[in-house]
Amino acid sequence: MPILIAVVGILAAIVFWILRAHRTVQHLNDVNHDTKGLQRRAKSVLEDVFVTFLERVRDVHLAAVILMIQLVRTGSPVTAGEKTRILEFMASPLGITTMSAMFERARRYTQAHQPFSQVADPLIPLLRGQLTVAERTELIDMLTKVAGAHSEPSALQREAIGRLKERLPTENPSGVVDRRRAFG
Numbered sequence: 097m098p099i100l101i102a103v104v105g106i107l108a109a110i111v112f113w114i115l116r117a118h119r120t121v122q123h124l125n126d127v128n129h130d131t132k133g134l135q136r137r138a139k140s141v142l143e144d145v146f147v148t149f150l151e152r153v154r155d156v157h158l159a160a161v162i163l164m165i166q167l168v169r170t171g172s173p174v175t176a177g178e179k180t181r182i183l184e185f186m187a188s189p190l191g192i193t194t195m196s197a198m199f200e201r202a203r204r205y206t207q208a209h210q211p212f213s214q215v216a217d218p219l220i221p222l223l224r225g226q227l228t229v230a231e232r233t234e235l236i237d238m239l240t241k242v243a244g245a246h247s248e249p250s251a252l253q254r255e256a257i258g259r260l261k262e263r264l265p266t267e268n269p270s271g272v273v274d275r276r277r278a279f280g
Contacts, residue, residue: 150205150218156226157190159219160235161202163260164242166215167253169208181245185238212256220263233266 153159161182168178183199186192206215227235239257243249249257 150215153205153219153222156222157186157192158198158202158205159222160190160238161186161192161198162205163212163216163219163235164239165199165202166206166210166212167239167243167256168246169206170210170212170252170256173208175246178242178245181242185242189234189238212253213259216256216260217263220260223264227264229266232264236261236264236266 150162153162164182164185165174168174168182174182179199183195186195186198192198223232223235236257239260240249243253243257
């Protein structure tokens with residue numbers, strides 16, 4: 097009799113685990129159909145920490161340098177020509193006096209081969225809130241020139257700049273003139 101109870105218990109456990117595995121597979125299939133949900137679940141803890149650091153940036157000059165560096169790090173390491181162009185923009189129009197310190201600080205916020213949008217998206221609210229329409233256009237122009245410093249901008253870089261331009265409007269739809277300070 098005890099052997100019969102043990103066999104029934106083992107069979108019940110096997111049936112329980114089969115049903116549980118089937119329910120898990122169904123749940124995963126449902127998640128697979130919902131791409132937004134899948135994207136949210138696929139984020140790693142490191143990406144969450146990295147985005148948190150980017151959201152803490154409050155200096156538009158630092159944000160501009162971060163974007164310039166990440167744009168050229170998307171596909172390959174920063175070349176001498178690209179670094180020179182970034183340093184030129186840091187001097188004028190950004191007016192940064194401690195260029196090497198700012199460049200290294202901004203470089204710590206970037207990662208090689210990371211998609212540009214993952215760096216740009218957390219900075220967009222800061223840029224929208226602190227830059228005038230003219231400054232936004234100037235930022236887009238700087239990014240385009242940095243992307244073309246070594247060679248013609250790649251399709252990936254053009255797409256990244258285009259997406260940023262869409263998310264960071266460079267036209268004033270309301271017609272209201274913003275008279276804040278100059279970008280530099």
